[in-house]
Amino acid sequence: MKYSALSLFRHALAANRLWGEAWRKPEPKREYDAIIVGGGGHGLATAYYLAKEHGLRNIAVLEKGWIGGGNTGRNTTIVRSNYLWTEAALLYEKSMQLWEGLSQDLNYNVMFSQRGVYNLGHTLQDMRDIERRVNANRLNGIDAEVVDAKQLRRSIPYLNTSPDARYPILGASLQRRAGVARHDAVAWGFARAADKLGVDIIEQCEVTAINRENGRVTGVETTRGTIKAKKIGVVVAGHASVLAEMAGIRLPVESHPLQAYVSEPLRRVLDTVIMSNAVHGYISQSDKGELVIGAGIDAYNGYGQRGSFATIEHAMEAILELFPVFSRVRMLRMWGGIVDVCPDACPIISKMPVEGLYFNCGWGTGGFKATPGSGWAFAHTIARDEPHELNAAFSLERFTTGALIDEHGAAAVAH
Amino acid sequence: MLLIKCPWCGERAETEFSYGGEGGISRPKDPDSLSDAEWADYLFMRKNPKGAHRELWNHAQGCRRWFGAERDTVSYRITATYKLSVHDEDLARE
Numbered sequence: 023m024k025y026s027a028l029s030l031f032r033h034a035l036a037a038n039r040l041w042g043e044a045w046r047k048p049e050p051k052r053e054y055d056a057i058i059v060g061g062g063g064h065g066l067a068t069a070y071y072l073a074k075e076h077g078l079r080n081i082a083v084l085e086k087g088w089i090g091g092g093n094t095g096r097n098t099t100i101v102r103s104n105y106l107w108t109e110a111a112l113l114y115e116k117s118m119q120l121w122e123g124l125s126q127d128l129n130y131n132v133m134f135s136q137r138g139v140y141n142l143g144h145t146l147q148d149m150r151d152i153e154r155r156v157n158a159n160r161l162n163g164i165d166a167e168v169v170d171a172k173q174l175r176r177s178i179p180y181l182n183t184s185p186d187a188r189y190p191i192l193g194a195s196l197q198r199r200a201g202v203a204r205h206d207a208v209a210w211g212f213a214r215a216a217d218k219l220g221v222d223i224i225e226q227c228e229v230t231a232i233n234r235e236n237g238r239v240t241g242v243e244t245t246r247g248t249i250k251a252k253k254i255g256v257v258v259a260g261h262a263s264v265l266a267e268m269a270g271i272r273l274p275v276e277s278h279p280l281q282a283y284v285s286e287p288l289r290r291v292l293d294t295v296i297m298s299n300a301v302h303g304y305i306s307q308s309d310k311g312e313l314v315i316g317a318g319i320d321a322y323n324g325y326g327q328r329g330s331f332a333t334i335e336h337a338m339e340a341i342l343e344l345f346p347v348f349s350r351v352r353m354l355r356m357w358g359g360i361v362d363v364c365p366d367a368c369p370i371i372s373k374m375p376v377e378g379l380y381f382n383c384g385w386g387t388g389g390f391k392a393t394p395g396s397g398w399a400f401a402h403t404i405a406r407d408e409p410h411e412l413n414a415a416f417s418l419e420r421f422t423t424g425a426l427i428d429e430h431g432a433a434a435v436a437h
Numbered sequence: 438m439l440l441i442k443c444p445w446c447g448e449r450a451e452t453e454f455s456y457g458g459e460g461g462i463s464r465p466k467d468p469d470s471l472s473d474a475e476w477a478d479y480l481f482m483r484k485n486p487k488g489a490h491r492e493l494w495n496h497a498q499g500c501r502r503w504f505g506a507e508r509d510t511v512s513y514r515i516t517a518t519y520k521l522s523v524h525d526e527d528l529a530r531e
Contacts, residue, residue, distance in 0.1 A: 263485035274481035276458070321456040325487045325511045331438045332452045365481050422477040
């Protein structure tokens, strides 16, 4: 059923009792043309674009938990494309362009709100880096501008722009097309749209082994039986190393807890997204009024979906440095996700040394913004058995050749 | 918050320590003889296990010494910490 204002109206008349399921709950078939392991945003987007752009219809998405229960539902929903290096900038910009038409394309409101993202500069060197990044962005056709403290004071009244601050704010980069989206809706929208194109979305189905014969994948063992496929795409943020080990592959990623926080709902105080590299925190306000806050990862490796208290304290300190006015706001909830971080803070979207096996991982702390673009590029890689030019540089081989894409610190926020 | 037992100073709060990543990785004796793939393996590839992990910690705000630890990466429980000389002996035995 197509969602529309008319369908909303008609269902309202029926007291909303007749809404059908958004996607089927099929039993797994014995064989598929392609299997996507991981039913988060990236995996569902991959299946959707495989079906839509490449005509593959016999696809399954295998999810060990439930749709969007991993990092897709655990992030701080920021979407931007102001990365420094051309390879990264073009990939994230592709994603940005898909975001801009995503609600229409999926027939599902992902509540993409282009409210702008400010990346603050606190030192002269910060401002030089910002100017360099803004210029690099503009050369790549990405909107970006430098704003000074005066303009910040005007646009964001509660931001502490006092020159007496411990880390005085001198200015910022601003990407006006950047913003936030409703993270759950992204997973649900892609799931529903992929399902409509015939993709089987199989929840509560954990992959326990990757079957291989003569250097080729033949399928997977799961908690719901053996499923055969000649092509397997693995998109399991946080658990990439675990899946890679099943295929005898070593990856350059380490999994860390990344925590996020929301406050009690407040009246509108913040109509944009603020990120600061120097004090290391980022904040926006959700449509419900909660302040949505994120900061750095916990330093140690961890699969526990929770982190240490010191990290929480640090995030709060960072936000209060920027917004002393929030000092009496009560925090409502906190949680952790597992991010797999690459040494160069850029993802791997790549063929693997095993034929028919593809990995999309290592997005670190910034995967959500890339959801549509990541799926789009990964679908291309799986369907054609070769990367698209947008993700060719994001190969596993770059760690052997040395052609890293060093976005650590360069990408507008420290990782 | 983790309570970490420095082999020299005893139990201290996690905030006194900095994390050193996977332990037991030795720098190759003769880097020039390695292939690019072997060098990449040493430099970048990590076990990143879900479960028992042998790793390095530094008591940065205390005695500033490095030591080894065995920690579960799911429960975060630290099962052992040890001075690196002992750890190196273990490595030699393996």
